[in-house]
Amino acid sequence: MLANGISSSFVPSNLEMLRFAPELILSVAGTLLMVLDPFFGEGKKSPKIFGHISIVAFLLAIFGAVEANTVAGPAFSNLLIVDGFATYFRVLVLVIGVFAVLSSYLYLDREAADTCEYHALLLFSVAGQCLMVSSNDLIMIFIGLEISSIASYVLAGYLRNDRRNNESALKYFLLGSFATGFLLYGVSIVYGVTGTTKLDEIRTFLAAPGVPTGYVALAAALMIVGLGFKVSGAPFQVWAPDVYQGAPAPVSAFMATAPKAAAFAIFLRIFVTDFDKIGSSWEPLIWISALLSMTIGNFAALTQTNIKRMLAYSSIAHAGYLLVALAARSEIGTAAAMFYLAAYALMNIGAFAVVIHICGKGEKNVLISDLAGLGQKQPLTAGLLTVFVLSLIGVPLTGGFFGKFYIFRSALESHLVWLAILGLLNSAVAAYYYLRLLVVMYMHEPGEATESLEPLSPGLGLALALPAVGTFVLGVAPGAVLALATAGAALTK
Amino acid sequence: MQNLWLIPALPFIGFLINGILGRKLSKAVVSAIAVLSVVLSFGLVVSVGLSSGWGEHPIHQHYFTWIRSGGVDIGWDFMVDKLTMIMLMVVTGIGSLIHIYATGYMAHEEGYYRFFAYLNLFMFFMLNLVLGANYLLLFVGWEGVGLCSYLLIGFYFVKKSATTAGNKAFIVNRIGDFGFSLAMFLIFITFGSLDFGKVLSAAPGKPVEVLTAIALLMLLGATGKSAQIPLYVWLPDAMEGPTPVSALIHAATMVTAGVYMCSRSAAIFLKAPIAMETVAIVGLATAVFAATIGLTQYDIKKVFAYSTVSQLGYMFLGVGVGAFSAGIWHLMTHAFFKALLFMGAGSVIHACGGEQDMRKMGGLKKYTPWTCGVLACASLAIAGVPGTSGFFSKDAILTAAYGHAPWMFWVGVVTAGMTAFYVWRAFWMTFWGEYRGGDAGHSHDHGHAHTHGHDDHAHAHNHSHDHDHDHGHSHSHDDHGHDHHGTPHESPWSMLAPLVVLAFLSLAGGFLFNVPKFLESMFPLHEEVPNEEMLMGVSIFAGLIGIALSYFMYVANKELPGKIRKALGGIYTLVYNKYFVDEFYDATVVRPIIEGSTEVLWHGLDQGVIDGAVNGAGTGSRSIGGVLKHLQSGNIRSYATWVVVGAVILLITVGMNGGLIR
């Protein structure tokens, strides 16, 4: 009955279940939280137990993902594929999940928000992303994407009495669904041309001669709309600043990293492998998108006063750098994008964690000027933020530097000379607005926001210190992560 | 077997200790740690030098592989050869002296530990830059010293001008670094490696165009770091930083990194004649240009800053005409006398209670004889008086320039004359005549006050403002109880001792260290130039003329400068205002970017452009940015429209490209 499946009956084998372990663990944990809600939900307003359970679940899932990689292979009639690429991204989004939980404790407590649903949604969202990155089928990718997105829509509007939250959720939801429509249309054309939704079968089909590539290229363009939206690449980036600004800070941190990483994973998996044959037709699109993203992101960030909004623009610019790697259409480019995503995730989470730390109840202190004097009042926090800012600038010995180094190197090896030059020029401009953070932090007298700042809470401390360590490790000894990325990139072919 | 890694590691340890625990440590401990780490590092360098025959037997040490992926193999490798040896000696040697000096100079500053932590961190990156055996390590050091320079320039962070200057330095350097990183990528693509050994040995076999491109991009990097035209603008402003920083970073070490890089990459440059010519011309132009500005400045540190820019131009001239060893020689002697000049200036400023305006000094030789003496040595050296260190190196460069193109020699000689003039002008204004700082009279310079009353006023105002802060910091606990209006006083011995050492080096450094001979195995000596004695005579003469003229104008006949200023009129204003280059950059680069982004992306189109255009009020510049401006109006339907427009553009592109639409 089944050509590629391991199990011939519809009951999945143990091996297949193991390959599905991370998603399984997260879903079970998410459901468990909801079951436990009545027992712990009463009494205290924002019990921390749910966060603890989530962290345990994420750690178990990381373990599961690593274990699953030891028995790499397809699962569930070839709908899932566990390989180095999938495992890399699974672990990445799971690690982001851990940091998202760590950076949420204080915030939820401060806003007196319900913790159970929040953490359940976070778990489900990450489960969707894990599913996406290990899918071998457009249907699965779509469902994974929707699980991740719908959970993020809700998270963006989690504080339902906050006007900014509402608006953020509405914008994200409406525009996200709108872009998904384009993505789906592209998928349907791919299906129309190839008669299948399985990625490996599409690859085989397109490899044969005489394929009407024009239609596949059209489908690719439509899918770029949808995926470009998810990774906030120009000209589909318009939502990002508003949504990141309006959403609760920990959610912004999460949204700027995990869904983006997952969307890039499928971007890479579909475009670099399946659509490689028609690469010459979509490469210019990515080229333009990369350039626009970098330019708009960096130049718009120059004038921002709100840190979250500035980080949103910066994340658009970083999406541009990542698109440069995609435009390189090579194994090295893929590896570079994978590495950069890890570095990007760490530095972004860290930067947002600082925002969470200083923003105060109701996020009243989110202006760059609210960082004034942080260097004097809390040198440790300021020092950690400095690490992230330096990495965002791309100063050597940080992960950000190496990520950019690899990306531009891959671009040059693919003869994208102008894109590399413009990209480097862009990253030179970017230094300006990141630097403002350091100036305000170290060279201004403490303001109201920093004067009344509480000491760093343990959860946030971890969410700051661990990414900072990671940023350094990626900068000083990138070998291990790079080896994983390279191995994963090789497997996508 | 010497462990090279210890050389940068020691200052790094110093940085860690002072950076983390410094707040709790006493000043004595902080300075002991900072100074000791650098002095020990210097000791290590010496022992490495002794064991390797001063670079005769190059050492190459591989510590660990940094990156290995897809054909890239970049290790954390250090190497020492003769070129490195010179740089190491200069960096750690002068660095040690400046650290000692700083313990005295910064004694009463707030954030003492922070200052030394940054200074040690700088040493770490600088030593990395020098020791690195591949371009990536060089780049790590390169970016790192830029960062430290930023931190140190902005050290007096309460002063807004200091912060701005720090920003300016960082951003201008980023432009240079952009060039360097492109060069690095190009090297990587061309040679498949970043190791000096592999790259430089393979360079002769590569196409000239590629090598020229690499060399020119490196030059762009070097113009940023070494303050050459067109990116020199940051260095004069960088004088906002504490004086030891100016001496260490902006005179002796960091700014020479560009010269080091070009010399290190000599194999590439030698195969790219166009690039060489460009280097020479940029160097020469910078030398002249900065020297003319130096003629007119009143801020003692600014004078020396422009002089640094000018002297760096000399070094590039040397490199550009192929006399790499002469360039390096001048790098070394310049490190001696310019560090001395800055530290001497610091001593003077210290003596005058934070005053930097030379018009408010004068007659200081009475109060600060030691400072006066050492500064005289340095001024003699920079003027190229025979026998001093500056004479030898400058002469080597000028002779080589003559061999390359005689006109370069003549321009260089004129510049040498100007250099001698303005340095000695500063010297006379500071040490001769009467002390002008004590009384309330605000202008001794009548001609100037009348013709340029406005400028002058603004200038003076700035200084009194700056002074308030400096003063508050540096003299609140002064041992001698002097305040600004009291009499000047000599500096403590911790500051004077390094000065004396440097004074000796400035005078004797030239014949003690014959760099071209030392480097002969790396850079063959230049061929003999005819009439070498005559050329030498001319350059000596130019220097002496400069000194004599300054004496004549500022000691013997004090009315003359005012008259000359009057006679020059507009030209003087132009030069005095540094040719308005800052204003030019501000108007053409900085403003358009900042305001452009504000205008284009900040205001929504809904409120701005369309309404304006409808009312006929839309200006040209606004409608250009009109399309972009609408991006973030906050309106969901607008956003959706952008998505659709984007989708349509993609579809059309792909349709044309993929053959769907023909």
Place this chain on the structure above:
Amino acid sequence: MDPQVLMQTLGKGVPTSWYLALSAVLFTIGVAGFILRRNIITVFMCIELMLNAVNLSFIAFAHEHRQVSGHLFTFFVMVVAAAEAAVGLAIILTVFKNRSTLNIDEIDSLKN
């Protein structure tokens, strides 16, 4: 093309391309509704219209390939649409509670 041949062909059945063209038309109408309408609920309905258009093309393609997998994709799109509807309407409710408006143009406080 020759009208007579076309009529002959049409006697045997409707060209699949027409179904696909219909889906393209419906999709564009959905997009048009999204960018032209102001009521948030109507805008949301236009998204549903877009999804329906995609579904139609899936079914038409499935017919062409004589496969059931296109139907399954449609099925999953419907499930997703249902889930989206629940969440989307909930979001719209919260927005309305806080702002007492359903005009999409008035939800623009986050900008620049």
Place this chain on the structure above:
Amino acid sequence: MDLFFFLLFAFIAVACAVSVVLQKHPISCALSLVGTMASLAVLYLLLGAEFIAMVQVIVYAGAIMVLFVFVIMLLNAGEESSKGRSWIAKIAGLPALAALLGILGYAMLTFYPMVGPKASLVHFGDFTGGGAKEIGTALFTEYLLPFEVTSILILIAILGAIVLARKEID
């Protein structure tokens, strides 16, 4: 016969869709959308997708649209106001839409040959693989995973609705 049904329901679908965009009152829009969905169901039937046609009517037109109508009633939404504007939608909207329609329409019309021996035609009864049995078999064998995973999706939907729409307890 095929042609007649296709043209008829295609016309209704497009007319209702246009009506969704043109009607001022959300209720009218919702009803128009139900019309489009119903006619699409008929087209699905013509294409041999019996099961999907049923689901389209029962779930889509039935359940989902009822939810919409319920919310419209709950919020007492009246005719939409014409406050606010989006210049870009006004200026770039229509050309972009025309281009979109042109490209997609052209691509779709030329996707399969319409005439000739290789013409792809839809004739009712040609394909009968879309019945409940076939779908069910596929769902519980090959597509078991997505089927199970959609339960998470629905769980999130419920969770989301609860989080966002429930009343404050305190």
